[in-house]
Amino acid sequence: MNDSRNTATAPAGHDGRFERGLEILRQVSGVQQPAVLESLATIAPDLARLTVEFPYGDVYARPGLTLAQRQLATVAALTALGNAAPQLRFHLDGALNVGCTPAEIVEVLIHTCGYAGFPAALNGITVAREVFQARAGLDFRPTVTPSGEDRFARGSAALSAIDGRAGELVIASLRDIAPDLARYIIEFGFGDIYARPALDLRTRELVTVAMCTALGTAGPQLRVHLHGLLNTGGTREEAVEVITQMAVYAGFPAALNGITAAREVFAARDADGERDGDGERDSGGDA
């Protein structure tokens, strides 16, 4: 409770959620007095308390994902939604504060263009540029990779690693109606983007699940990439965690619909006796 004396929020309960949340919010924001508390003091102090208690005290405090993983997922989701620039700025800064590298962050932003389009990715980069420039000593030199040859072969390999069967079905289903769209997905989506070295496939799939859940308009693709997350070393616990986290950024309906997709994917894998990611073995049964 002594923490709340320093802030302009309403009195917290006795369950320790506010204190726990404030500690995490301080890590993410990098300051002792996060601005969101002060800015809400005169109009909605209860919302300030709720913002500390639920997103940070409940969700971010959970095991299952690191703060760095959570920040990358949030950055991807807010970039894809494209309608929350102040929060995207905060969490881009927060990603740096919890140990994400500028290169990882830029790579997540580039990754969003396949799922939310180029405008979303470009506007995310604009905010990131401002955040990076505000840090005088930030050491960042952008990766420059050639587009290179063999985009189709490279993309096919990435797609195969992510989700051989479901991915193949999507591509096959386009053959009679939009074969070039299928080729673009392989060459551009998987060959140009997924195959880039700065982010591993598991992290790409984690942020893809975050984006598809938050957007709420990509149900079939969410299912494909839940398989993809589990096929590239991710766990069911991680899937449930990142979907749950989206309740904070896109609301409970988005998270609930994401869980519905996860339930179907998990059941399908159980029925097929499929093996999930290696990480599965250390995850507890609580997800």
Added chain:
Amino acid sequence: MNDSRNTATAPAGHDGRFERGLEILRQVSGVQQPAVLESLATIAPDLARLTVEFPYGDVYARPGLTLAQRQLATVAALTALGNAAPQLRFHLDGALNVGCTPAEIVEVLIHTCGYAGFPAALNGITVAREVFQARAGLDFRPTVTPSGEDRFARGSAALSAIDGRAGELVIASLRDIAPDLARYIIEFGFGDIYARPALDLRTRELVTVAMCTALGTAGPQLRVHLHGLLNTGGTREEAVEVITQMAVYAGFPAALNGITAAREVFAARDADGERDGDGERDSGGDA
């Protein structure tokens, strides 16, 4: 027609829709010459006329919801969409003009965070703060409530009042895959938010139906909360009215898909012989 002489819009028809709409737009905007008319004069005067005729002359002029209810629904929807700050500002001001209290408005904004996430709610609050500050004499002291104990019990009671059966099913379905998400929905969504005193359950459900319709990504939740609106005293007429109003803010597809949900919910209740809200009895058969 003499009204249109004073404005920069195109000539209106003879059906009185423009005059009726302008009168309502004046009430909502609080000014005799609403700025939207002048601002469109040089580029799209027909759109100015259409903006008066359809949203105000057709929709807002309808019985079934008060102007205050309509403004709260619009504020909720625009906050949830998160991509129309100028219009949110206009309708926050409009809500005050038609008699909504600052406390009600803030409560609607806090309510949005469960359905559209914290960024949406926080950005809505930012605009509201500016609107409130621009009114020199506005008497507003924010409600400060403690988070208190018994969040789960309080949330369960609110959920039960809103929709015993459907809500229970959602919670039960999460038990094997994301039990903590179920707990958050009860403790945070219903215990922290719905149970707050500044807005009654019926109004909460009305604005929830508005938000879920406008977002277009929350089909299952729209159905749950249509039941909720009818279970907390709302009427079928109110449900159809608020869905119809969303055609103005999110387009006809959103409204049409909302009506499809309503049709299913009404049919299910007819089949079950369920009793709708008390208000149902005075509503005419025109909805």
Added chain:
Amino acid sequence: MNDSRNTATAPAGHDGRFERGLEILRQVSGVQQPAVLESLATIAPDLARLTVEFPYGDVYARPGLTLAQRQLATVAALTALGNAAPQLRFHLDGALNVGCTPAEIVEVLIHTCGYAGFPAALNGITVAREVFQARAGLDFRPTVTPSGEDRFARGSAALSAIDGRAGELVIASLRDIAPDLARYIIEFGFGDIYARPALDLRTRELVTVAMCTALGTAGPQLRVHLHGLLNTGGTREEAVEVITQMAVYAGFPAALNGITAAREVFAARDADGERDGDGERDSGGDA
């Protein structure tokens, strides 16, 4: 490759996509050194290269739609999404650069209000006004049409031309639950908007397919307007092209879900032996 010397992008591959894309981007932007390349140079030069290669080198370079048609579709989609103002500004300017008239552009923006709501349309107009004002010599006098009489009859005629059967079914399905919404769709949506002279029905349907695909929340309406596009002279190739283009602005999931809708509509028409638009006959079989 000599083009890339003049820009700040990463080295392009040997497949000519960069050079081809840059040429088209120059046409759309109206400048030799498009700003997007420079602005990304210090943070994500690879994204600059990808922005030239995929949207312009792959998608815009395709036959099947003119650059003017593509720009109108993009303007409609970005206006409807409402979360990408910088790109909307660029493509409004781009639409003028590739030969769209100001009147056509304004008409597309007015058209969006039926599908994405008035806030989207009004915010699009605000950006267009700034773009038009920045062009000193732009010759534009807005069309002013009276609302006129017989809105219902005029709307019914437009609806009938677009999609007699499917449209009738939608209207009929509203009769028992929201008959006034049905009337508004006919009077306002089709009578006030579609019947305006500045844009032909085929172009209206093309940009409607673009919007519904990009929004991702209007599945039933996307199907109705795919029929509408084919009923008003559009081709299956055009439908597939405009859906594919939405991968650029709303991501691959949006485009894939759009193709799923197109596949269903095409199959239904094949089963019914229905005749598509006149243009169908000259389109190749590659779509």
